[in-house]
Amino acid sequence: xxxxxxxxxxxxxxxxxxxxxxxxxxxxxxxxxxxxxxxxxxxxxxxxxxxxxxxxxxxxxxxxxxxxxxxxxxxxxxxxxxxxxxxxxxxxxxxxxxxxxxxxxxxxxxxxxxxxxxxxxxxxxxxxxxxxxxxxxxxxxxxxxxxxxxxxxxxxxxxxxxxxxxxxxxxxxxxxxxxxxxxxxxxxxxxxxxxxxxxxxxxxxxxxxxxxxxxxxxxxxxxxxxxxxxxxxxxxxxxxxxxxxxxxxxxxxxxxxxxxxxxxxxxxxxxxxxxxxxxxxxxxxxxxxxxxxxxxxxxxxxxxxxxxxxxxxxxxxxxxxxxxxxxxxxxxxxxxxxxxxxxxxxxxxxxxxxxxxxxxxxxxxxxxxxxxxxxxxxxxxxxxxxxxxxxxxxxxxxxxxxxxxxxxxxxxxxxxxxxxxxxxxxxxxxxxxxxxxxxx
Amino acid sequence: xxxxxxxxxxxxxxxxxxxxxxxxxxxxxxxxxxxxxxxxxxxxxxxxxxxxxxxxxxxxxxxxxxxxxxxxxxxxxxxxxxxxxxxxxxxxxxxxxxxxxxxxxxxxxxxxxxxxxxxxxxxxxxxxxxxxxxxxxxxxxxxxxxxxxxxxxxxxxxxxxxxxxxxxxxxxxxxxxxxxxxxxxxxxxxxxxxxxxxxxxxxxxxxxxxxxxxxxxxxxxxxxxxxxxxxxxxxxxxxxxxxxxxxxxxxxxxxxxxxxxxxxxxxxxxxxxxxxxxxxxxxxxxxxxxxxxxxxxxxxxxxxxxxxxxxxxxxxxxxxxxxxxxxxxxxxxxxxxxxxxxxxxxxxxxxxxxxxxxxxxxxxxxxxxxxxxxxxxxxxxxxxxxxxxxxxxxxxxxxxxxxxxxxxxxxxxxxxxxxxxxxxxxxxxxxxxxxxxxxxxxxxxxxxxxxxxxxxxxxxxxxxxxxxxxxxxxxxxxxxxxxxxxxxxxxxxxxxxxxxxxxxxxxxxxxxxxxxxxxxxxxxxxxxxxxxxxx
Numbered sequence: 001x002x003x004x005x006x007x008x009x010x011x012x013x014x015x016x017x018x019x020x021x022x023x024x025x026x027x028x029x030x031x032x033x034x035x036x037x038x039x040x041x042x043x044x045x046x047x048x049x050x051x052x053x054x055x056x057x058x059x060x061x062x063x064x065x066x067x068x069x070x071x072x073x074x075x076x077x078x079x080x081x082x083x084x085x086x087x088x089x090x091x092x093x094x095x096x097x098x099x100x101x102x103x104x105x106x107x108x109x110x111x112x113x114x115x116x117x118x119x120x121x122x123x124x125x126x127x128x129x130x131x132x133x134x135x136x137x138x139x140x141x142x143x144x145x146x147x148x149x150x151x152x153x154x155x156x157x158x159x160x161x162x163x164x165x166x167x168x169x170x171x172x173x174x175x176x177x178x179x180x181x182x183x184x185x186x187x188x189x190x191x192x193x194x195x196x197x198x199x200x201x202x203x204x205x206x207x208x209x210x211x212x213x214x215x216x217x218x219x220x221x222x223x224x225x226x227x228x229x230x231x232x233x234x235x236x237x238x239x240x241x242x243x244x245x246x247x248x249x250x251x252x253x254x255x256x257x258x259x260x261x262x263x264x265x266x267x268x269x270x271x272x273x274x275x276x277x278x279x280x281x282x283x284x285x286x287x288x289x290x291x292x293x294x295x296x297x298x299x300x301x302x303x304x305x306x307x308x309x310x311x312x313x314x315x316x317x318x319x320x321x322x323x324x325x326x327x328x329x330x331x332x333x334x335x336x337x338x339x340x341x342x343x344x345x346x347x348x349x350x351x352x353x354x355x356x357x358x359x360x361x362x363x364x365x366x367x368x369x370x371x372x373x374x375x376x377x378x379x380x381x382x383x384x385x386x387x388x389x390x391x392x393x394x395x396x397x398x399x400x401x402x403x404x405x406x407x408x409x410x411x412x413x414x415x416x417x418x419x420x421x422x423x424x425x426x427x428x429x430x431x432x433x434x435x436x437x438x439x440x
Numbered sequence: 441x442x443x444x445x446x447x448x449x450x451x452x453x454x455x456x457x458x459x460x461x462x463x464x465x466x467x468x469x470x471x472x473x474x475x476x477x478x479x480x481x482x483x484x485x486x487x488x489x490x491x492x493x494x495x496x497x498x499x500x501x502x503x504x505x506x507x508x509x510x511x512x513x514x515x516x517x518x519x520x521x522x523x524x525x526x527x528x529x530x531x532x533x534x535x536x537x538x539x540x541x542x543x544x545x546x547x548x549x550x551x552x553x554x555x556x557x558x559x560x561x562x563x564x565x566x567x568x569x570x571x572x573x574x575x576x577x578x579x580x581x582x583x584x585x586x587x588x589x590x591x592x593x594x595x596x597x598x599x600x601x602x603x604x605x606x607x608x609x610x611x612x613x614x615x616x617x618x619x620x621x622x623x624x625x626x627x628x629x630x631x632x633x634x635x636x637x638x639x640x641x642x643x644x645x646x647x648x649x650x651x652x653x654x655x656x657x658x659x660x661x662x663x664x665x666x667x668x669x670x671x672x673x674x675x676x677x678x679x680x681x682x683x684x685x686x687x688x689x690x691x692x693x694x695x696x697x698x699x700x701x702x703x704x705x706x707x708x709x710x711x712x713x714x715x716x717x718x719x720x721x722x723x724x725x726x727x728x729x730x731x732x733x734x735x736x737x738x739x740x741x742x743x744x745x746x747x748x749x750x751x752x753x754x755x756x757x758x759x760x761x762x763x764x765x766x767x768x769x770x771x772x773x774x775x776x777x778x779x780x781x782x783x784x785x786x787x788x789x790x791x792x793x794x795x796x797x798x799x800x801x802x803x804x805x806x807x808x809x810x811x812x813x814x815x816x817x818x819x820x821x822x823x824x825x826x827x828x829x830x831x832x833x834x835x836x837x838x839x840x841x842x843x844x845x846x847x848x849x850x851x852x853x854x855x856x857x858x859x860x861x862x863x864x865x866x867x868x869x870x871x872x873x874x875x876x877x878x879x880x881x882x883x884x885x886x887x888x889x890x891x892x893x894x895x896x897x898x899x900x901x902x903x904x905x906x907x908x909x910x911x912x913x914x915x916x917x918x919x920x921x922x923x924x925x926x927x928x929x930x931x932x933x934x935x936x937x938x939x940x941x942x943x944x945x946x947x948x949x950x951x952x953x954x955x956x957x958x959x960x961x962x963x964x965x966x967x968x969x970x971x972x973x974x975x
Binding site: 052172212251259288 | 482550552553554556557560585643644646647648649650651652681682685688689692789790793797798799800802804805810811812819821822823824893894895897898899902903935938939942943944947
């Protein structure tokens, strides 16, 4: 029997057979969701890429949600029902995000979705969430300039990460000259636009700002690092504000180290480099470079220590690191559970109305609150990279910072606010007292 | 007499007693400063560094250098500070007395970048007269960087005694830097300083000259002319630098493309899984380093040498397997080959992702591949230099193999005219498998080198596949020399465009140029001629 089936496989291993087999294998890998129908559970959608370029960052977030659901179920679930995760793989493919979101809502009938990493994937699923009226929790720091009824932004807005970081460099390191280096897409471009306006408002001259964009996955940093070195030798203290994303960071830091640029000469403050990213780098040359986040694994608080312990036990890996977007999911998940328990229903309309005002403990010892603009309050920390791949907090904001949906630094958005409680509007103009609506 | 003696003994004992107790009881500015290290407050630490470094106390150097290496431990409860040595022995930083052990509640005094700069400056001025030449040179350089007035005396003293030529020059630069910023230095001294910096002629000298602030008119004028001459010499160096960066980028392109030049160029297989062979080579390096790290840490510097043959064998074996199981059924059907190898590349990526996880894996640089050296005014990093040498070596070996070995002859025969080669008794299918295996193996070797400059992640190959095809097509399909010239042409063109147009536009410009070029010469730079072309 065994021999026969082996023969069959061998026979089918010809020309088109191979293609078909390959395609079949791909399908098999892609659809690990396995949606089981069970009416006595509340379904939670997980929309994070498990393959493709973004898998490096998003796989951990999927694990985080599975972990949180597991913990919640141990406590008896929500409203007396168990939570059930429905995991899909949008494969780092932006249009596929929209398709998978539709599948989660219409076919699997999930009550809420935790997902997305890149802004383009969030923009791609937005129309689906609006049309089908469901809830998305988005856990990553982003460029702002958005406030949607169906989306809750638990990551940092620019005023909760970029601006405090620049303030720190200006005050503590006395930086006078700025390199804004980023990957060429919407988040770095918008963030740098905001930062440029902010720096100019603080009296920094145009010639003291250098803006540089590189393609995704850029690996040859020789010219740019040499340019930074040159820009930094104008007799003024220089720093690099990096919105370089993902894979491009490793060769960037390697080149900095090899060309001998130390943090004490030209510090780099990064908005996309966390514990997870450092796990793949030899951190010795990076000592003293900075990152700005709302959470660091090294922060000592009873909540954080408990979380790290439980997470490492859940993943059966005592070295597994935690990072900022994970904490955002922890807060978001907690807020959703509280909102559902408050209105005793998972109906999206009721939960959306209940969420603003809900408070949840963050892992750094404070309490974050969901604001009417669907952003949350967060503390901001500046951490220095240590030799063990962790961060040493060198500065933090005195209190929690409320997330601005619309940047106060940009001409087009400084009069806008998002308010889904009073005004029922995501882009309300406080000057003209009008809601711009979804058309703009 | 006896009474006298006993009285003297008594007074001696008393004074000894007094000395023994007076030392710790006497809390001078030095002891106060040392205690500040225990406050875990950056501005207190900064103050303490300043006081300790200028105290002249023999403990100053041990304390500051311990602070620099993270060996200065402070106990926040008792406000005691300890210097721990590499040998495990510790002393009390305030008194210099050795202590049995540092309490568990003590932790290393933390630094930030601002403090690291003051520590470097302090260590610099304390070690200007160290017996070791390297330390003196480093000290002079850090004083040059910090150029604080307080160090001037120490620099002058060191300069008078210094005999080593390069240290003397560095001290001279440091002195010039200090004088330039010293408000009460004479005009003559300042003009001399400008001349010294002009002779130094690098970016750091220019940084000092541009940032020196208000100066007498004659000094400002001299500085302006010095800046002008430094700028024009740096402009020439920046051209040299671009050329070097171009060669380096070209070597990476060549290394990534060289395997494809065999599988696609020589055999004509549109091999979309080529990048994954590179990735497999990089993961082989990772596995080799893991084994070395856990079992034989002493061999770490040889890890790449061990990984090269292994990566060749692993990637080559997978290549042979792919050729035997898939590609041999698809010869002469480019579209199906393209689709099958593309599907295969996805399968390989996901397989690696499942085995090793989606996150980057850390591949370390051996010591001989880290750092850089200065050549004139440009910086050459060792990893790029070694990759260039390695690429050229691989290219030469491959060329020699195709030219002088029996297998090379058979390969050329089969790819030029398959039927005739078969008639001459060459086992063409065996040669096909070996050729594909060779191309894949070389891609694996490329992976070893690329693991040194790029991420080791399942996506590693994807970022090189387009560039590799670009190089092979541009250079001329089927011609190894074409691949060489193509890679270096594209590398250098890219690096000269990048400073002008930026990384994103530069890349687009290169692609547009290639499209235009291919319109004119569809067969690339070095077109094959003769009957082989039609086959």
